[in-house]
Amino acid sequence: MTIINVNYPVGRMTVQQRSQLAEALTDAVLVPEVGQYCPPAREGFQVHFTERPKDYMAIGGKLLSEQPDRDVITVNILVMDGDWPNEVRSIVISNIYKCLTSILEVEEPSPNWWVSFQVIEDGSWGSRGGVLSILDLVESGVFTDEKIQAIRKNMLPE
Numbered sequence: 356m357t358i359i360n361v362n363y364p365v366g367r368m369t370v371q372q373r374s375q376l377a378e379a380l381t382d383a384v385l386v387p388e389v390g391q392y393c394p395p396a397r398e399g400f401q402v403h404f405t406e407r408p409k410d411y412m413a414i415g416g417k418l419l420s421e422q423p424d425r426d427v428i429t430v431n432i433l434v435m436d437g438d439w440p441n442e443v444r445s446i447v448i449s450n451i452y453k454c455l456t457s458i459l460e461v462e463e464p465s466p467n468w469w470v471s472f473q474v475i476e477d478g479s480w481g482s483r484g485g486v487l488s489i490l491d492l493v494e495s496g497v498f499t500d501e502k503i504q505a506i507r508k509n510m511l512p513e
Contacts, residue, residue, distance in 0.1 A: 356482060360431040
């Protein structure tokens with residue numbers, strides 16, 4: 356289960372771009388998380404888009420309304436504890452930037468596009484009316500055998 360929060364100034368994205376990003380950002384995290392492209396696994400992902408007025412965002416201590424040329428986007432990814440070594444996190448972050456540049460039709464990411472990746476430790480994710488662990492989900496049929504082994508090794512150390 357994953358939450359992806361995308362924050363940007365009002366008017367930065369069209370409805371069509373948000374629609375494309377919802378799917379692309381989901382898959383950008385999904386494939387590294389479960390080990391394969393698996394559309395049924397998308398049900399465990401939420402993407403939230405938040406538009407903010409330019410006078411509600413600041414860079415360098417100055418409101419964006421005072422800096423009209425700044426292209427600012429933040430993407431915050433929250434994932435359940437599982438198998439997230441630094442190299443996998445790096446793949447996810449790279450995937451996010453590729454999705455943004457492609458769908459927003461720019462050559463390269465703005466220096467003010469920031470992506471953060473946060474692992475929520477086991478026992479701290481609530482769903483279905485209680486606490487949920489990635490270990491509750493590994494037998495759902497969406498994870499590869501290799502990914503299941505890696506998650507169990509990380510979550511159930513000997």
